[in-house]
Amino acid sequence: xxxxxxxxxxxxxxxxxxxxxxxxxxxxxxxxxxxxxxxxxxxxxxxxxxxxxxxxxxxxxxxxxxxxxxxxxxxxxxxxxxxxxxxxxxxxxxxxxxxxxxxxxxxxxxxxxxxxxxxxxxxxxxxxxxxxxxxxxxxxxxxxxxxxxxxxxxxxxxxxxxxxxxxxxxxxxxxxxxxxxxxxxxxxxxxxxxxxxxxxxxxxxxxxxxxxxxxxxxxxxxxxxxxxxxxxxxxxxxxxxxxxxxxxxxxxxxxxxxxxxxxxxxxxxxxxxxxxxxxxxxxxxxxxxxxxxxxxxxxxxxxxxxxxxxxxxxxxx
Numbered sequence: 001x002x003x004x005x006x007x008x009x010x011x012x013x014x015x016x017x018x019x020x021x022x023x024x025x026x027x028x029x030x031x032x033x034x035x036x037x038x039x040x041x042x043x044x045x046x047x048x049x050x051x052x053x054x055x056x057x058x059x060x061x062x063x064x065x066x067x068x069x070x071x072x073x074x075x076x077x078x079x080x081x082x083x084x085x086x087x088x089x090x091x092x093x094x095x096x097x098x099x100x101x102x103x104x105x106x107x108x109x110x111x112x113x114x115x116x117x118x119x120x121x122x123x124x125x126x127x128x129x130x131x132x133x134x135x136x137x138x139x140x141x142x143x144x145x146x147x148x149x150x151x152x153x154x155x156x157x158x159x160x161x162x163x164x165x166x167x168x169x170x171x172x173x174x175x176x177x178x179x180x181x182x183x184x185x186x187x188x189x190x191x192x193x194x195x196x197x198x199x200x201x202x203x204x205x206x207x208x209x210x211x212x213x214x215x216x217x218x219x220x221x222x223x224x225x226x227x228x229x230x231x232x233x234x235x236x237x238x239x240x241x242x243x244x245x246x247x248x249x250x251x252x253x254x255x256x257x258x259x260x261x262x263x264x265x266x267x268x269x270x271x272x273x274x275x276x277x278x279x280x281x282x283x284x285x286x287x288x289x290x291x292x293x294x295x296x297x298x299x300x301x302x303x304x305x306x307x308x309x310x311x312x313x314x315x316x317x
Contacts, residue, residue, distance in 0.1 A: 026259070032044070041281045067088050085249070159220040263304025
């Protein structure tokens with residue numbers, strides 16, 4: 001039995017049943033995001049690189065809206081793994097926020113910290129938009145429906161008092177980049193970096209990443225404690241200087257049903273090939289255990305990941 005996420009209802013039933021075993025191969029459905037998003041490329045690289053060393057594990061990259069959808073589909077049993085914001089792991093335990101009214105995320109298990117991702121607003125260099133307050137009355141793409149980007153962008157706009165002053169648009173990252181270049185929107189919001197949609201736009205147009213004031217950064221972290229201030233390096237995008245902005249931690253998460261030996265093999269291969277993963281997407285260079293911080297979110301580490309970290313002497317005493 002194999003996962004076939006995008007086929008008929010039978011495929012969904014297959015996914016809910018858990019990682020399938022077919023002719024000695026374990027099928028793992030791993031949710032990322034849609035093209036143009038960081039998570040999409042991270043999972044694609046992981047599937048390719050880990051697959052070279054793990055012939056008995058077949059990783060299927062599942063295109064999703066991003067973190068929010070990944071968490072929800074993990075909770076429903078439709079995914080085996082996903083890239084998920086720490087804030088979403090935390091909120092799903094109650095559940096609250098985008099998970100209110102649904103099942104608790106008691107089946108979520110940590111594997112590793114994937115990366116720390118900033119949230120920022122991008123516009124064209126000649127747009128006349130120079131700071132966040134200039135977004136008032138402008139068309140701003142917040143990301144695709146169900147994405148963690150929409151979650152982050154909405155939180156930040158609320159914290160700085162702009163959520164009711166913009167004209168929100170929902171579209172994929174790639175579509176947002178094209179729409180901005182074509183003058184159909186005034187700006188778009190992006191979580192995580194480097195994002196392909198922004199990188200590609202910066203190659204053909206002058207872009208501006210809007211700065212945050214110290215007051216705005218303080219308001220964001222005070223309103224939503226799961227954000228912290230970090231600096232996006234000047235090497236991230238062509239022509240964009242180092243910029244302070246709100247960051248959130250993002251994790252590689254597995255469903256509790258995934259076998260311990262499968263997760264242990266995958267996490268071991270990921271650390272062994274971290275340089276190759278990072279060559280495919282820079283965000284993988286940040287991967288680390290981050291065990292204590294994950295446990296504070298209210299979910300345990302996966303037994304397979306725990307076994308690996310204990311063997312390596314990385315489990316906290």
